[in-house]
Amino acid sequence: MKAVQVGILGFGTVGSGVVKLIRENGALLERRLGAPIMIRRIADIDVTRARNVDVDPAVLTTDAMAVIEDPAIDIVVELIGGRDAALRFCREVLARKKHLVTANKALLSTHGLELYQTAARQRVSIGFEASVCGGIPLLRAVKEGLVGDRVRSIIGILNGTCNYILTKMTESQRPFAEVLSEAQAKGYAEANPSLDIDGIDTAHKLQILATLAFGAYVPLDRIHVEGIRRIDASDIEYARDLGYRIKLLAIAKQLNGELEARVHPALIPEDHLLASVGGVYNAVYVVGDAVGSLMFYGRGAGQMPTASAVVSDIVEIARGLLHDAPVRATPPPQLSEQEAEIRDITVVRSCYYLRIMAIDKPGVLSKVAGILGNNNISIVSVIQKGRQEQSAVPIVMMTHEAIEGDMQRSLKAIDHLDVVSQETICLRVEGVTG
Amino acid sequence: MKAVQVGILGFGTVGSGVVKLIRENGALLERRLGAPIMIRRIADIDVTRARNVDVDPAVLTTDAMAVIEDPAIDIVVELIGGRDAALRFCREVLARKKHLVTANKALLSTHGLELYQTAARQRVSIGFEASVCGGIPLLRAVKEGLVGDRVRSIIGILNGTCNYILTKMTESQRPFAEVLSEAQAKGYAEANPSLDIDGIDTAHKLQILATLAFGAYVPLDRIHVEGIRRIDASDIEYARDLGYRIKLLAIAKQLNGELEARVHPALIPEDHLLASVGGVYNAVYVVGDAVGSLMFYGRGAGQMPTASAVVSDIVEIARGLLHDAPVRATPPPQLSEQEAEIRDITVVRSCYYLRIMAIDKPGVLSKVAGILGNNNISIVSVIQKGRQEQSAVPIVMMTHEAIEGDMQRSLKAIDHLDVVSQETICLRVEGVTG
Numbered sequence: 012m013k014a015v016q017v018g019i020l021g022f023g024t025v026g027s028g029v030v031k032l033i034r035e036n037g038a039l040l041e042r043r044l045g046a047p048i049m050i051r052r053i054a055d056i057d058v059t060r061a062r063n064v065d066v067d068p069a070v071l072t073t074d075a076m077a078v079i080e081d082p083a084i085d086i087v088v089e090l091i092g093g094r095d096a097a098l099r100f101c102r103e104v105l106a107r108k109k110h111l112v113t114a115n116k117a118l119l120s121t122h123g124l125e126l127y128q129t130a131a132r133q134r135v136s137i138g139f140e141a142s143v144c145g146g147i148p149l150l151r152a153v154k155e156g157l158v159g160d161r162v163r164s165i166i167g168i169l170n171g172t173c174n175y176i177l178t179k180m181t182e183s184q185r186p187f188a189e190v191l192s193e194a195q196a197k198g199y200a201e202a203n204p205s206l207d208i209d210g211i212d213t214a215h216k217l218q219i220l221a222t223l224a225f226g227a228y229v230p231l232d233r234i235h236v237e238g239i240r241r242i243d244a245s246d247i248e249y250a251r252d253l254g255y256r257i258k259l260l261a262i263a264k265q266l267n268g269e270l271e272a273r274v275h276p277a278l279i280p281e282d283h284l285l286a287s288v289g290g291v292y293n294a295v296y297v298v299g300d301a302v303g304s305l306m307f308y309g310r311g312a313g314q315m316p317t318a319s320a321v322v323s324d325i326v327e328i329a330r331g332l333l334h335d336a337p338v339r340a341t342p343p344p345q346l347s348e349q350e351a352e353i354r355d356i357t358v359v360r361s362c363y364y365l366r367i368m369a370i371d372k373p374g375v376l377s378k379v380a381g382i383l384g385n386n387n388i389s390i391v392s393v394i395q396k397g398r399q400e401q402s403a404v405p406i407v408m409m410t411h412e413a414i415e416g417d418m419q420r421s422l423k424a425i426d427h428l429d430v431v432s433q434e435t436i437c438l439r440v441e442g443v444t445g
Numbered sequence: 446m447k448a449v450q451v452g453i454l455g456f457g458t459v460g461s462g463v464v465k466l467i468r469e470n471g472a473l474l475e476r477r478l479g480a481p482i483m484i485r486r487i488a489d490i491d492v493t494r495a496r497n498v499d500v501d502p503a504v505l506t507t508d509a510m511a512v513i514e515d516p517a518i519d520i521v522v523e524l525i526g527g528r529d530a531a532l533r534f535c536r537e538v539l540a541r542k543k544h545l546v547t548a549n550k551a552l553l554s555t556h557g558l559e560l561y562q563t564a565a566r567q568r569v570s571i572g573f574e575a576s577v578c579g580g581i582p583l584l585r586a587v588k589e590g591l592v593g594d595r596v597r598s599i600i601g602i603l604n605g606t607c608n609y610i611l612t613k614m615t616e617s618q619r620p621f622a623e624v625l626s627e628a629q630a631k632g633y634a635e636a637n638p639s640l641d642i643d644g645i646d647t648a649h650k651l652q653i654l655a656t657l658a659f660g661a662y663v664p665l666d667r668i669h670v671e672g673i674r675r676i677d678a679s680d681i682e683y684a685r686d687l688g689y690r691i692k693l694l695a696i697a698k699q700l701n702g703e704l705e706a707r708v709h710p711a712l713i714p715e716d717h718l719l720a721s722v723g724g725v726y727n728a729v730y731v732v733g734d735a736v737g738s739l740m741f742y743g744r745g746a747g748q749m750p751t752a753s754a755v756v757s758d759i760v761e762i763a764r765g766l767l768h769d770a771p772v773r774a775t776p777p778p779q780l781s782e783q784e785a786e787i788r789d790i791t792v793v794r795s796c797y798y799l800r801i802m803a804i805d806k807p808g809v810l811s812k813v814a815g816i817l818g819n820n821n822i823s824i825v826s827v828i829q830k831g832r833q834e835q836s837a838v839p840i841v842m843m844t845h846e847a848i849e850g851d852m853q854r855s856l857k858a859i860d861h862l863d864v865v866s867q868e869t870i871c872l873r874v875e876g877v878t879g
Contacts, residue, residue: 032593032735042660043592140590146736148590155589156574156582158477159466159756226476284742287721294740301466302580302753306728306742308718319736322593 014049015329018078020100021091022055022071025114025141027062028318029088033325034064044326046333052078079103086328088321089113098122105129105137110332112324114141114317120215120231123222136331138324143216144169144293146316147309148323153224153297160299162224164264166441169216171291171311172200172207173239173259177247177276178289181256186244199291209238210259210274217261221272224297225265227351229272235356237275246366246436249394249407250278253364256286260441269354278364279442286442296442357416362391362440365408370430371400379406382424386417403432409440448483449763452512454534455525456489456505459548459575461496462752463522467759468498478760480767486512513537520762522755523547532556539563539571544766546758548575548751554649554665557656570765572758577650578603578727580750581743582757587658587731594733596658598698600875603650605725605745606634606641607673607693611681611710612723615690620678633725643672644693644708651695655706658731659699661785663706669790671709680800680870683828683841684712687798690720694875703788711875712798719876730876791850796825796874799842804864805833810840816858817844820851837866843874 017033019026033040033048041047050070058071072078079087079100087104089111091097097118104111105126113119119126119142130137140150144167153162168174172194179190191208194200206212214234221229239259250257255278264271279286284306288294293311298304310316369375380390389411397404410418422435451467453460467474467482475481484504492505506512513521513534521538523545525531531552538545539560547553553560553576564571574584578601587596602608606628613624625642628634640646648668655663673693684691689712698705713720718740722728727745732738744750803809814824825843832838844852856869 028735036593036595036735039595040593146733147739148586151590152582152586155761156585156757157753158760159470159474159753161470161473282721284718284721287716287718299580299753301462301470301749301756303744303747303750304742305581306740308738308740308742310737313737315735316737319591319593319733322735323590326592327589 014047015044015086015325015332016049016051016084017086017088017325018051018081018084019053019088019090020075020078021089022053022058022062023090024314025317025321026053026055026090027064028314029090029321030066031064032315032318032322040322040326044329044333046329048325048329051084052081054078075100076103079107079109084109085332086110086112086325088325089115090321092117094118094121101126102129105133105135108133108135110136110138110328112138112321112328114139114321116142116212116215116219120218123219124228136328138328139219140324141317141320143220144295144307144309145311145313146319147293147295147307147311148320149295149307150220150223151323152307153220157297157299157302160301162265163298163300165220165224165262165295165297166285167217167220167261167295168258168285168288168293169261169295169311170207170213170259171293172204173213174288174293175199175291176208177239177242177257177259180242180244181247181251184244184248187240187242208240210236213259213261213274217263217272217274220261220295221263221270221351225263225270225351227270227349229263229270229351229353233272233353235273235275239276241436242276243436245405246438249366249405250364251281252394253278253392253409254281255279255440256281257438258285258288262441266354268352270351271354271359272351273356273359275439277439277441283442357414357419359415360412361415362412362443363410363418364438364440365410366436367406367408367425367431368403368433368435369406369428370432371398371402371404372430375430376406378428378430379425382421383410386421388413388417388421448481449478449519449759449766450483450485450517451520451522451759452485452515452518453487453522453524454509454512455523456487456492456496457524458748459751459755460487460489460524461498462748463524463755464500465498466749466752466756474756474760478763478767480763482759482763485518486515488512509534510537513541513543518543519766520544520546520759522759523549524755526551528552528555535560536563539567539569542567542569544570544572544762546572546755546762548573548755550576550646550649550653554652557653558662570762572762573653574758575751575754577654578729578741578743579745579747580753581727581729581741581745582754583729583741584654584657585757586741587654591731591733591736594735596699597732597734599654599658599696599729599731600719601651601654601695601729602692602719602722602727603695603729603745604641604647604693605727606638607647608722608727609633609725610642611673611676611691611693614676614678615681615685618678618682621674621676642674644670647693647695647708651697651706651708654695654729655697655704655785659697659704659785661704661783663697663704663785663787667706667787669707669709673710675870676710677870679839680798680872683800683839684798686828687712687826687843688715689713689874690715691872692719692722696875700788702786704785705788705793706785707790707793709873711873713876717876791848791853793849794846795849796846796877797844797852798872798874799844800870801840801842801859801865802837802867802869803840803862804835804866805838806835806864809864812862812864813840813859816855820855822847822851822855
């Protein structure tokens with residue numbers, strides 16, 4: 012049977028992982044697919060650097076267009092990352108009616124709709140399993156496994172770097188900055204960590220996942236995003252005392268035809284399965300109207316897990332190619348161009364954790380409680396640890412469910428009190444059932 | 446676009462769930478599939494009983510063959526359960542070159558190979574997502590998501606009844622018999638609970654899952670099976686003191702070309718994600734050579750979760766039908782007729798937990814330790830709780846890794862000691878990494 016010819020753009024970590032996997036498991040793949048997969052050409056700016064996999068130098072080129080334009084190539088895999096060049100090349104791939112596989116979440120979260128629509132028009136597929144949660148076969152599960160379900164909610168740990176940092180802070184009670192440095196030294200965090208720790212990468216993945224799960228386009232800039240920079244070792248400690256863990260969560264919920272879409276650190280009950288997801292692992296908790304609660308767990312990044320997802324997309328497209336079957340990995344037919352109705356963050360309801368740093372003197376609690384009460388927020392519990400007259404001590408509060416707008420107004424007023432010495436930490440509580 | 450015509454055999458809990466789901470999410474399904482799904486005929490012995498869903502009486506029949514032979518029907522869904530009648534009807538469906546969807550794990554675990562081979566010969570699909578772990582899209586993930594991976598191991602909690610019983614015993618420190626009665630009263634366990642609590646149902650599911658994941662036929666009678674009847678509240682308590690939970694596990698591991706396939710209760714470290722899977726939930730921990738560790742979690746049974754899986758198979762087959770695409774949900778092309786090389790249980794290696802009930806008198810521990818030592822088994826720890834001279838007290842031991850055959854010989858010798866008052870409880874330890 013004829014071989015499936017693949018071209019790769021970007022011969023970095025993931026690119027060489029894909030080559031390695033197709034080589035090592037080649038016989039198995041051929042048996043499963045019914046045809047061999049051939050890597051015909053690989054383009055990279057640097058074609059001389061040593062990789063952990065040998066390739067015939069004739070396969071390598073510095074010219075991406077030589078790969079895209081090779082008439083023998085059926086599937087082009089874009090693994091160069093970033094937005095500008097990647098977008099240009101992806102457009103060229105689709106313009107030539109070739110199938111595209113990409114792991115590029117930054118690109119899809121901003122230009123996904125254009126690419127999905129172009130692919131549909133050109134009757135080719137876009138496989139993007141690797142763009143969300145690396146090796147976890149999550150998008151496939153949502154698209155095909157839950158095809159009969161209306162997805163109600165998604166709560167995910169989508170960024171391994173943040174989960175590593177928060178897990179280490181929890182286990183060792185060390186401060187954020189120290190654990191971040193350690194993560195950078197270990198290669199788990201970038202030199203410029205903003206994309207991860209400010210929640211931006213998580214928002215990119217939520218954009219792709221929510222658009223797929225809810226079948227309407229979620230504009231990236233409508234996702235409310237907060238990162239984990241301000242989480243203190245003490246917050247993790249207080250949360251633990253209260254029976255919670257702190258995780259950076261990506262949340263999308265369907266409520267009365269509107270969609271909540273937000274990324275922020277949150278307290279999650281310690282007996283929730285997501286609370287047990289530690290280290291660099293990712294996990295996504297999905298609720299469907301028929302299937303109920305599901306969770307998917309695995310490595311969200313790394314060379315071989317990501318390669319595994321890329322290869323699964325190549326095989327899926329190859330199956331169609333070999334049998335002249337229709338496009339499958341593409342944008343789901345249910346994706347409408349219509350934008351999802353995103354619920355404004357100010358009307359979202361949540362329970363809250365507050366850490367207010369206030370001068371320890373009589374009457375402070377009454378002032379704070381007064382502000383909350385005036386904004387319709389009831390307090391569940393208050394912990395005030397340590398006494399240090401005339402200096403700032405933490406007041407930790409848990410509230411009943413309240414409206415975000417009311418909380419924002421309260422925080423402004425609380426932080427204006429002259430007894431409050433620094434900006435109040437306010438975290439939402441998620442994953443509480445019943 | 447032409448509708449996809451479905452016939453259903455068996456209008457019980459799952460059958461009426463499928464009808465309900467296709468009705469309630471019909472518009473969504475039509476949008477996702479590109480064509481409506483019509484339930485053309487439903488066969489059941491009882492066509493008069495009220496269900497939680499209304500159907501036109503003309504759709505109902507007591508004659509299964511009327512459904513199978515209806516020339517308009519493309520896909521037949523077998524939900525009658527059991528082996529004999531189901532097998533007969535499934536053969537008739539395939540003989541007529543119709544696609545088959547079934548949730549029947551008892552049938553597939555014994556007659557799967559015949560049905561898979563017939564389907565391949567007839568060029569039709571068999572969808573069986575619902576047969577293992579109900580609503581969790583697990584088979585699809587293994588077959589398509591891990592298509593580039595060599596699966597190394599599978600450890601699963603595949604039976605909700607057993608997990609409910611063990612979870613309740615753990616939470617409330619109550620005895621097995623009492624919790625089983627409660628589970629029966631709540632409808633979580635059958636009046637005759639043997640299929641569940643003796644591990645038979647779990648073995649059925651492991652047979653299907655392992656055959657798919659490892660690509661070679663695993664004969665049901667080669668799976669070593671032990672149930673949970675002998676687990677005592679005290680075992681759960683001791684395990685907890687040692688940092689473990691007790692779960693009924695289905696295990697399949699590839700080791701040097703051989704496959705371990707076994708079902709038994711086991712101790713699993715409390716920080717392993719499977720240890721946090723409580724109640725009636727199922728979960729499967731899969732390790733692939735590229736993707737690393739994955740876990741899938743969800744409801745393994747129940748009307749709507751099972752219906753969700755059945756509908757996902759119907760849609761997958763319908764997609765192929767609508768586009769004249771080739772068979773996809775069928776037996777994977779990689780499934781060979783060749784039987785897997787199953788490693789005999791006597792050569793399996795494991796660490797063990799032992800609870801020996803022995804008369805409390807000097808020299809007992811030395812006798813037991815001597816027997817273990819003579820059989821190449823080293824002890825990690827011993828706990829002897831309570832002192833009651835001349836009456837039986839538990840001696841709880843954890844061992845280093847040992848060979849099952851050595852352990853079996855030791856147990857025989859230990860239970861022959863005149864100071865040992867009842868059969869020793871011996872449980873394997875699983876999920877220990879590193």
